[in-house]
Amino acid sequence: MTELTFTLRENSIDSLNEALDKFQQGQDGNVRALKFSILFTAQFIELLLKQYLISIDPFLVYTKCFREIQKKAKTDKVDIRQAYETLKADGFDFNALVKGDPNPHTVALDDALGFARLEMCSITGGELVDNDFADDISWLKQLRNNIEHFEFTLTAQEVRLCIGRIVRAAIDFCETFSLMDLADEIGKERFHTFEMLADEYTQHRTEAKAEMKRGESDAFRGLRPKEWQFVEWNVYRCDACGEHTMVPDDESATGYKCKMPLCGNEESEDIEVPCDVCGVPCANGDMQYWDEGLPNVCPQCNSHSD
Ligand SMILES: [Zn+2]
Ligand SMILES: [Zn+2]
Structure with missing residues (x-):
């Protein structure tokens, strides 16, 4: 393993650990921490994609080499992956471009992602072109770039769900390209958070529980104990997803709504009517x-x- 590979790997795991810590704090209600989770998740992905480039060819990660490939792609009117193959077959000396530079500049997230997308297409015949992964990454990147400039307008849940999707995609990505087993790498203290994010359904359940808890405290807020009996707070089984996640909701036609993300069903045979x-x-x-x-x-x- 080259020194750069080693550093990238260490740093990417550090970023993931930080992202998970901040995520957990965000889940516990600290919205500011969630902001940092976005920054660390974006950093983690960037470092992961660089590791991926190095796994193909150590020179690919350097901006100077990558620009050369892009130039070639433009002249030959081919994609960057094909341009890279041609240059390599022609015996192009990538080393000469970075030789003597003790600290050569490395590529940005977009370049690495662009290459990864082409590679994914070629291995799987286009099957595994996970556009959602790429879309989530660009969304996260945009969020990271703008985070300091605009108020946090997204709901905390949207952000948490996006981070969850990215973590799951990153696990698949590491597997597809045999980069590393993330579950083995992260710190013990974050394993619970990681495991929760690794499984979409588990994450959605966690989100539903948090929403239910919030709704319940809203319903009882400011009431004295003897008034509690007048609050109608029931939890019903959702007819659509089968979870016991239907709670009172002011905007629902039935008075109840399922809190599982992506469900939102308002019907349950268990809802009581007079x-x-x-x-x-x-x-x-x-x-x-x-x-x-x-x-x-x-x-x-x-x-x-x-
Ligand atoms: Zn449901
Ligand atoms: Zn009756």
Whole structure:
């Protein structure tokens, strides 16, 4: 392993560890920490992509060499990957470009990403061109570039979900190109956070739980204990995703909404409605439809009618 490879690897893991620490703090309600998580995640990805370039050819990571390849791609009207192959086959001396420079400049995230996308296309015949990965990276990059200039207008959840997608894509990326096993590299203290992010469903559940908790404290805020009984706070099973994540929501037509990210369903057979005959609340899935005037009749009243 060259010294640069070693440094990149160490630094990328450090960045990931920092990103995870800040992420956890962000999850615990510190929005400022989330901002730093974005910066460290972007840095982690940048270093990871450089490691990837080095794994193909150590010279690829240097800006001077990369520019030469881009020049060639332009003249030959081919993509940078093909241009690189041609130069290499022609015995082009990349070493001469950086020789004598003790600290040559290395490529930016976009260049590395551009090369990785082409490479991914070629290995998998275009199957694995993970556009979402690239889109998430550009989104994160934009966010990083603007973070100091504009107010944090995104919801904290959007940011957390994006970081989760990037971490999952990075795990796949490391596997595809045999770069390293991230789970083995990160610090023990962050393993819980890493594991949660590594699985999309687990992350979504964590987000749902946090939303539910927030809704519940909002509903009870400022009330005295003897008023608690008047608050209708029920948790129902979502008919769409099957999770017990449906809680009261002011904007929902049914009064309830599932808090799982990407779900947001408002229907559950478990939501209680009052019986149109006796007025006792019952799960709407158990109600019988009698007629237009009595759409919801509870099992009790229904059995008396026989
Ligand atoms: Zn749901
Ligand atoms: Zn009834």
